[in-house]
Amino acid sequence: MRIAxxxxxxxxxxxxxxxxxxxxCAAKRGHExxxxxxGWKGVMxxxxxxxxxxDVKDLLAVGGTVLGSSRTNPFKTxxxxxxxxxxxxxxxxxxxxxxxxxxxxxxxxxxxxxxVKAVGVPQTIDNDLNSTDYAIGFHxxxxxxxDALDYLRTTARSHHRVMVCEIMGRDAGWLxxxxxxxxxxxxILLPEEKFDLESVCERLKRLHAESADYSIIAVxxxxxxxxxxxxxxxxxxxxxxxxxxxxxxxxxxxxxxAERTGLETRQxxxxxxxxxxxxxxxxxxxxxxMGMKAVALCEAGEFDMMVVVRGLELAAVxxxxxxxxxxxxxxxxxxxxxxxx
Numbered sequence: 001m002r003i004a005x006x007x008x009x010x011x012x013x014x015x016x017x018x019x020x021x022x023x024x025c026a027a028k029r030g031h032e033x034x035x036x037x038x039g040w041k042g043v044m045x046x047x048x049x050x051x052x053x054x055d056v057k058d059l060l061a062v063g064g065t066v067l068g069s070s071r072t073n074p075f076k077t078x079x080x081x082x083x084x085x086x087x088x089x090x091x092x093x094x095x096x097x098x099x100x101x102x103x104x105x106x107x108x109x110x111x112x113x114x115x116v117k118a119v120g121v122p123q124t125i126d127n128d129l130n131s132t133d134y135a136i137g138f139h140x141x142x143x144x145x146x147d148a149l150d151y152l153r154t155t156a157r158s159h160h161r162v163m164v165c166e167i168m169g170r171d172a173g174w175l176x177x178x179x180x181x182x183x184x185x186x187x188i189l190l191p192e193e194k195f196d197l198e199s200v201c202e203r204l205k206r207l208h209a210e211s212a213d214y215s216i217i218a219v220x221x222x223x224x225x226x227x228x229x230x231x232x233x234x235x236x237x238x239x240x241x242x243x244x245x246x247x248x249x250x251x252x253x254x255x256x257x258a259e260r261t262g263l264e265t266r267q268x269x270x271x272x273x274x275x276x277x278x279x280x281x282x283x284x285x286x287x288x289x290m291g292m293k294a295v296a297l298c299e300a301g302e303f304d305m306m307v308v309v310r311g312l313e314l315a316a317v318x319x320x321x322x323x324x325x326x327x328x329x330x331x332x333x334x335x336x337x338x339x340x341x
Contacts, residue, residue, distance in 0.1 A: 001031045003298055004048065004093040007065040008039035008072075008104030012125050012137025013279035014287040016059040016066055018099055021291030023056045029299065034091060039100075040107055041072035044080060046087040060288075061278045063140075065099075074107060081114050088116060095298040099123045099136070102323055105306060109319035112304040119297045120306035120319050121290050125274055128172035128326045131317045132308035136290065139283045141168070141274045142178050148270055149183025149216060156214040162204060162257055164267040166250030168274050169220035171326040173334075175274070180218035181336060187215070188337040189253075191222035192328050197253075198227075201260045208263060217257075223249055227256075289314055 005022055007015050023033045037047040049067075059066060074080030088096065095117050098108040101124035108118035122129045125141035145167055156163040165185075167176040173190030180188035186207060189195050200217075207215050254267035279287065286309065293307045293314045306322040308315050 001026075001094045001298065002034065002092050003031055003095045003097060003295070004034045004036050004043075004088065004091065005051075005067070005097045005099065006036035006039050006043060006104075007067050007069050007123070008098065008100040008107070009069060009124070010101070010275060011064045011069050012123060012275050013063040013140035013277055014136040014283040015064070015099055015123055016056075016062045017279055017284045017287035018121055018123070018136055018291035018294075019051075019065070019067065020056040020059045021288040022097060022295055023051045024053050025292045025295045027053050029295065031295070031299075034093065035067045038068040039070040039072060039104065040074050040084070041070040042068070043087055043096075044072070044074055044077070044083040046090065048087075048091050060284055063277050063279060064275075071103070073103070075110060081111060084111060085114050085116060095119065095303070097121060097294045097298065101126070101135070102129060102326075105129075105319055106323050109304060109323060112319075117298075117303040118319075119294045119303060120322065121294050122306060122308065122322070125175060126169050126172055127174040128170075128328070129306075129322055130324055130327045131306070131322045132327075133310055134286060136283065136287045137275070138175065139286070140277065140279045141175055142182070143280055144274050144277065145175060145179030145218075145270065146182040148268070148273070149179065149185060149218065152216060152268060153184065153214075156216060160213040160264065162215050162217065162254075162261075162263050162265040164217045164219060164250045164254045164257070164265065166267065166269040167218055167220055168270070170222040172328045173220040173223070174329060176218050176220040176223075177329055177333060177336070183216070183218065185216045185218035185337060186212075187217045189217065189219040189223040190329055190334060191220050191224070192331075193334055194224045194226050196227075197225045197256055198260070200253075201257060204257065204263060205261050217253065219249055219253055221249055225249075225252075
C-alpha cells in the first residue's frame with residue numbers, strides 16, 4: 001500500500017512525532033509513504049516526497065511540521081477536488097492520512113465523495129474537535145501558556161498591575177481554561193460564555209482591595225464582551241475556510257479595565273508562541289500512538305474516519321461525527337476560577 005501524509009492548517013508541536021510514527025509503522029508493515037508538501041496545496045499540485053525511516057528517525061522532539069502547511073481549501077477552486085483526485089491517482093496513492101483540525105479533516109471528508117480514501121488525525125492546540133478528549137498540540141501549547149502566566153505573575157506583582165494575557169481559542173476555551181487554572185489566573189474569560197465587562201471590573205476592584213495588589217486575567221481570543229453586543233474582536237479578513245482572523249480582545253480589555261477601575265493594566269498576546277517549541281513527553285506519546293492507529297485504519301480499509309483518544313484508549317469515529325460541531329468547555333467548568341477567589 002502507498003500512503004500519502006499531509007499536514008494542514010496551523011502547525012503545532014507533535015505533528016512530526018505523528019509523522020515519524022506513520023512512516024516507521026508503515027515501513028515495518030511493508031507499506032510506502034509519501035509526504036505531501038504544504039498541505040492541500042501540495043495535493044492539488046502534486047508535490048509528493050518519498051519518506052523512509054531514515055528521513056524521520058530524528059523528528060520526535062522537533063516542533064512544527066517538516067512537511068510544511070497551508071490553509072488552502074481545494075473546494076475554493078473550481079477544479080480543486082478534481083486536481084486532488086488526479087494527482088493522488090497519478091502518484092499511485094492508495095490511502096491518505098490528513099493531520100490537522102476541522103478544516104483540514106473537513107476537506108478529507110468532502111473528498112471521500114470524490115473517491116479519496118482518507119483517515120484524519122486530530123491536530124489543533126484549540127482542542128475543539130468533537131469526539132476526542134485531546135488533539136495533537138494541546139498539551140504542548142498548554143505548557144507555553146502556563147509558563148507565560150508564571151512569568152507574567154512576577155512582573156504583575158512587582159509593579160502592582162493587572163496583566164491581561166490573550167490566548168488562542170476561537171470557538172472553544174480549553175487552552176485558556178486549563179492554562180488559566182495551571183497558571184493561577186484570577187479571572188478566566190472563554191468563548192463559551194459572553195462576559196460582562198462591568199462585572200469583571202468589579203471583581204478586580206474587590207480583589208485588589210481585599211487580598212492582593214496585582215492580578216492576572218486569562219482571556220481567549222474568541223471571548224466576547226456583552227459591551228460589544230457579544231461580538232468578537234477581529235483583526236482581519238476571511239481565510240479560505242471563511243474564518244475571520246481574531247485578535248485584539250486583550251488590548252480592548254486592558255484599555256477598558258484601566259479606564260473603568262483606575263488600576264494600572266498591561267496586556268500580552270501570546271500569539272504564535274503557543275504553537276512553537278518541542279512537544280512535551282505526553283504529546284510525543286499521544287502523537288505516536290495516533291500515527292500508528294492511522295496506519296492500522298488504512299490497512300483495515302476504515303476510511304472517512306478520524307483517530308480519537310478517550311481516556312487512555314484509542315478509537316476511531318466517522319469524520320462526519322468528529323466535524324459535526326465544536327467541542328466546547330461544558331458549563332460546569334466555565335466558572336472554576338470564581339471558586340478560588
